Amino acid sequence: MIQVIADSLSLGSVYVLFALGLSLSWSVLNLLNLAYGAQFMLGAYFAYVVGNHVDLPLLFVLPAVMIIVAATSVVADNLVFRRLRTTAGTPVESELSMLVASIGLAAVAVTLVQHETQGESKFVPKSVFQVKTLNLGDTLHLTNMQLIMMVVTVLLTIALVVVVKWTRFGRAMRGVAVDPATCELLGVNSNRLFSTTIAISGALAGLAGVLLAIHLNYVDSTMGDPLLTKAFAIIIIGGVGSILGAAVGGYLLAFAEVLIVAYGPANYRDAIAFVVILAVLLLRPSGLFARQRWERA
Amino acid sequence: MFSYFSDNEVLIQQTLVYVLLAISLQVVLRCGVVSLASIGFYTLGSYASAIAVKDGWPPVVILPLVALASGLLGYGFGKPLAKLRGLYLAMATLAFDLVIPVLLINGGDLTGGALGIYAIPLAITTSSLFVIVVLVILAVSQIERGWMGRASLALRSDENLARSMGVRVTRERYLAFAISAALGGLAGALSAMLFRAVSPGSGGFALITLGLTMAIVGGRDSWIGAVIGAYLVTWVPEWLRFVGSYRALVFGLVLVVVIMFFPDGLLGAARRLFARSRRKVAPASRSEREAVPV
Numbered sequence: 001m002i003q004v005i006a007d008s009l010s011l012g013s014v015y016v017l018f019a020l021g022l023s024l025s026w027s028v029l030n031l032l033n034l035a036y037g038a039q040f041m042l043g044a045y046f047a048y049v050v051g052n053h054v055d056l057p058l059l060f061v062l063p064a065v066m067i068i069v070a071a072t073s074v075v076a077d078n079l080v081f082r083r084l085r086t087t088a089g090t091p092v093e094s095e096l097s098m099l100v101a102s103i104g105l106a107a108v109a110v111t112l113v114q115h116e117t118q119g120e121s122k123f124v125p126k127s128v129f130q131v132k133t134l135n136l137g138d139t140l141h142l143t144n145m146q147l148i149m150m151v152v153t154v155l156l157t158i159a160l161v162v163v164v165k166w167t168r169f170g171r172a173m174r175g176v177a178v179d180p181a182t183c184e185l186l187g188v189n190s191n192r193l194f195s196t197t198i199a200i201s202g203a204l205a206g207l208a209g210v211l212l213a214i215h216l217n218y219v220d221s222t223m224g225d226p227l228l229t230k231a232f233a234i235i236i237i238g239g240v241g242s243i244l245g246a247a248v249g250g251y252l253l254a255f256a257e258v259l260i261v262a263y264g265p266a267n268y269r270d271a272i273a274f275v276v277i278l279a280v281l282l283l284r285p286s287g288l289f290a291r292q293r294w295e296r297a
Numbered sequence: 298m299f300s301y302f303s304d305n306e307v308l309i310q311q312t313l314v315y316v317l318l319a320i321s322l323q324v325v326l327r328c329g330v331v332s333l334a335s336i337g338f339y340t341l342g343s344y345a346s347a348i349a350v351k352d353g354w355p356p357v358v359i360l361p362l363v364a365l366a367s368g369l370l371g372y373g374f375g376k377p378l379a380k381l382r383g384l385y386l387a388m389a390t391l392a393f394d395l396v397i398p399v400l401l402i403n404g405g406d407l408t409g410g411a412l413g414i415y416a417i418p419l420a421i422t423t424s425s426l427f428v429i430v431v432l433v434i435l436a437v438s439q440i441e442r443g444w445m446g447r448a449s450l451a452l453r454s455d456e457n458l459a460r461s462m463g464v465r466v467t468r469e470r471y472l473a474f475a476i477s478a479a480l481g482g483l484a485g486a487l488s489a490m491l492f493r494a495v496s497p498g499s500g501g502f503a504l505i506t507l508g509l510t511m512a513i514v515g516g517r518d519s520w521i522g523a524v525i526g527a528y529l530v531t532w533v534p535e536w537l538r539f540v541g542s543y544r545a546l547v548f549g550l551v552l553v554v555v556i557m558f559f560p561d562g563l564l565g566a567a568r569r570l571f572a573r574s575r576r577k578v579a580p581a582s583r584s585e586r587e588a589v590p591v
Contacts, residue, residue: 090453099387265403
């Protein structure tokens with residue numbers, strides 16, 4: 001049982017790490033970013049590239065990769081999403097066109113990496129990080145990477161809550177999410193804010209990609225897709241834009257999956273996320289923890 | 298001429314099936330409802346028809362039955378889903394599309410697990426497929442031109458205004474859902490009969506990307522856009538053999554460029570170009586129109 005809890009905590013950390021950035025860009029930019037899985041994959045891929053070219057530890061590789069992925073997402077925002085935000089006739093139109101554009105961008109990134117790796121799976125070199133298994137007591141086994149992921153997730157969640165809740169930047173971010181036009185009048189540079197948000201979201205995707213690539217010891221052009229649907233489930237459980245909700249949702253989903261693998265029909269593991277999405281959306285569309293109703297109904 | 302048809306028969310069949318799939322997405326997108334549910338119905342329809350054909354049912358019975366059942370299911374889904382807006386609806390229908398392959402993999406002997414169902418007897422000819430698609434297009438184009446088509450356009454641009462003009466918003470939504478589901482199911486049923494194999498991997502994310510590309514690139518305001526989209530998606534890969542493994546990249550770029558610069562698709566761009574060239578010939582007509590007091 002202790003192992004089940006430990007496994008769900010480490011799996012849940014991966015889910016939460018991945019979902020945070022997606023939730024952020026959804027709530028602030030109204031962007032259902034289907035390219036987020038590709039950004040995550042880019043993080044993993046760049047860790048493999050950087051790790052093979054320079055002999056530096058994780059502490060240096062990780063920030064470098066996060067900056068690269070953040071930069072690619074800012075470029076995508078400036079070139080594509082900004083135009084779609086401003087030129088579309090209605091909010092529904094702009095949401096749809098951003099969703100479609102993100103599918104296109106994902107296809108571009110995935111194909112490029114597929115081509116570079118010749119469709120083979122790679123791994124981040126050992127010089128970046130050496131995974132070791134730690135035996136904590138008789139029944140509990142965790143790797144040092146799993147511990148790092150848990151700690152990073154908790155710290156990041158707290159940091160994001162603090163930033164969004166109590167800083168000037170966070171207030172502007174929440175304001176722009178509700179009414180960009182009024183925020184502009186109040187002196188918020190909404191385009192810069194959108195770029196910053198998408199940069200943070202990209203950096204988080206890159207971070208999750210690097211850590212998970214090391215944890216699973218594999219880098220592959222399609223590694224982001226299965227996580228994407230799980231992240232959607234997590235965001236739906238927690239409510240869009242809610243950071244704590246995403247954290248709770250991530251750990252809940254991981255716990256349910258670990259339980260079904262350990263005791264139930266393991267084949268249905270991947271169905272849980274979808275059933276959760278449908279059930280929550282139909283029964284309690286504002287998410288399990290939302291205090292105010294978002295514009296869904 | 299005949300050798301052209303027989304050489305390219307599979308591609309022609311593919312195009313015809315894709316036309317139906319693209320129309321099924323357009324029907325909902327046109328009323329401003331981002332629902333991707335018809336992709337799921339495509340997969341369901343293909344399995345239902347695969348099982349029925351193997352059981353010896355005649356296609357004349359299967360096709361209407363699958364379309365009707367999908368339509369009814371779609372109408373049923375419409376009820377709870379009508380509460381959701383925008384991205385939440387996209388999300389819910391995406392989940393529906395993606396859960397179906399998981400269920401099919403675990404469906405045991407009935408669905409053939411991860412391998413799917415293969416060696417389905419060929420149950421339909423290209424010409425009857427062509428007739429079906431033409432019939433669907435006729436029906437859809439009548440709907441487009443009629444009251445419902447105008448109502449859905451009004452719904453897309455301003456829901457409250459549409460309501461105040463007497464459009465029964467909820468009913469239009471249900472209807473769009475039902476038609477979309479029925480067409481998705483029908484397209485799936487036809488695909489199983491033509492290509493004689495169905496597998497859980499053929500649904501899911503790839504099919505969603507493909508369907509959206511067809512519905513958007515051609516132009517989502519008319520069935521002509523669906524035909525253009527289906528044609529391009531099927532034939533461009535043949536022309537682009539030289540780009541080899543970069544094909545998906547070209548598709549992605551095209552999708553991004555079209556959505557950015559031609560949001561109403563190639564058809565919309567062509568129409569605007571045509572309108573502009575006509576205006577150059579008779580510039581007076583435009584000022585006349587503008588002079589009419591509103």
